[in-house]
């Protein structure tokens with residue numbers, strides 16, 4: 371068969387990362403994830419709780435008394451679950467959808483805030499996240515000299531996304547898509563920092579404090595973990611106080627959690643209004659659902675935690691029609707007419723079937739030899755329908771083998787087996803970062819095994835499948851009940 375399928379295992383939107391070269395540099399170690407993280411947390415609990423509480427009190431005063439936020443039903447508190455940090459706790463029993471907190475626009479931090487600040491005139495053309503990142507770093511370094519200090523003071527300095535893991539810690543996600551995404555994102559943030567440093571920071575030294583790429587990466591993580599999921603991109607905004615709300619898997623809707631609405635005379639002032647999606651008893655924490663669509667790897671990258679929930683295990687397949695394919699132009703035209711491109715990304719989830727369009731895309735990419743007639747223009751309107759079903763035995767055998775081989779190769783890159791990971795989880799009490807690493811790599815392997823089994827099983831059935839030519843003869847009434855060819859005698 372002339373056609374080839376390029377089957378890449380790197381996830382969507384991360385390109386040009388040499389994961390293999392990087393992972394070779396990571397040495398496996400048995401001494402990873404010492405007890406430091408948790409010990410540090412309990413240390414903070416006993417010694418600094420009072421100081422943390424003071425910071426929270428100052429934040430609340432700043433937001434409510436000076437800033438005009440209204441918190442009829444919640445207070446901010448140090449909580450120990452779902453993690454050790456801040457959360458919003460109900461002051462009284464709340465019914466579903468009840469407003470718990472309202473934050474006026476003057477407390478939000480977005481591109482408008484930056485534009486109105488002293489760095490605003492040099493940040494005009496920047497992407498919103500970059501200008502907000504520069505703003506929070508600049509203000510944070512002013513300490514008490516910044517009007518935003520009470521808010522910036524409660525932002526965590528240590529984040530648990532793999533973006534902040536040591537090389538040793540990253541060995542635990544060797545072979546995973548999470549590792550390649552992490553490296554890709556770090557590379558992206560680094561290159562954005564280099565650009566902004568050269569074009570904005572250095573030429574305007576009097577406006578900016580000295581700033582490192584680590585400061586910039588920290589600000590990036592703060593924005594990823596604290597901006598509400600629909601308030602990103604060009605609408606990026608940090609909403610102090612409201613961003614203290616934690617996530618719970620028990621909340622199964624993202625709707626109703628918040629709303630931006632007008633308030634004040636003639637509703638001219640915008641407020642961010644936070645609601646509780648579930649009824650809550652007095653003294654209990656109010657939670658929302660951060661993002662139902664995120665896989666565990668994406669949750670880990672953005673928020674530094676994962677969920678035990680099965681629906682979060684995913685593996686993203688990248689398929690490609692290579693430019694070297696002799697039928698590249700026709701294949702690309704067909705792919706594009708059906709909503710795909712030269713490269714197509716398919717997100718596979720545990721216990722779910724293959725995503726729509728994956729089989730036709732695979733068959734199209736592999737099409738060649740005697741099946742190539744389907745690429746002719748007279749089939750252009752119907753070819754996708756034909757590709758939804760098996761085209762020919764060689765084509766079906768080819769895609770089954772290509773996908774199964776790619777899965778085996780991806781599986782061989784992990785350091786541990788499914789059984790070893792399950793054993794570790796059974797023992798329990800893993801450090802947070804190790805728990806993330808084990809959960810993500812286990813989930814990815816399970817999904818890869820599921821894809822492998824699907825295509826191995828399919829590969830064993832290719833002889834019994836019905837292909838294009840038989841379907842065509844049947845449509846023309848040229849095949850009998852038993853599959854025999856019907857001849858007419860003249």
Ligand SMILES: C[S@@+](CC[C@H](N)C(=O)[O-])C[C@H]1O[C@@H](n2cnc3c(N)ncnc32)[C@H](O)[C@@H]1O
Pocket residue numbers: 452453454455456457524525526595596597613614615616617618619672673674675
């Ligand atoms: C929007 S902030 C919430 C406020 C945060 N708890 C704090 O102390 O500032 C999001 C961060 O809270 C933590 N978090 C929220 N929900 C969590 C959960 N269900 N499990 C673990 N950590 C969670 C994570 O560190 C996440 O990055």
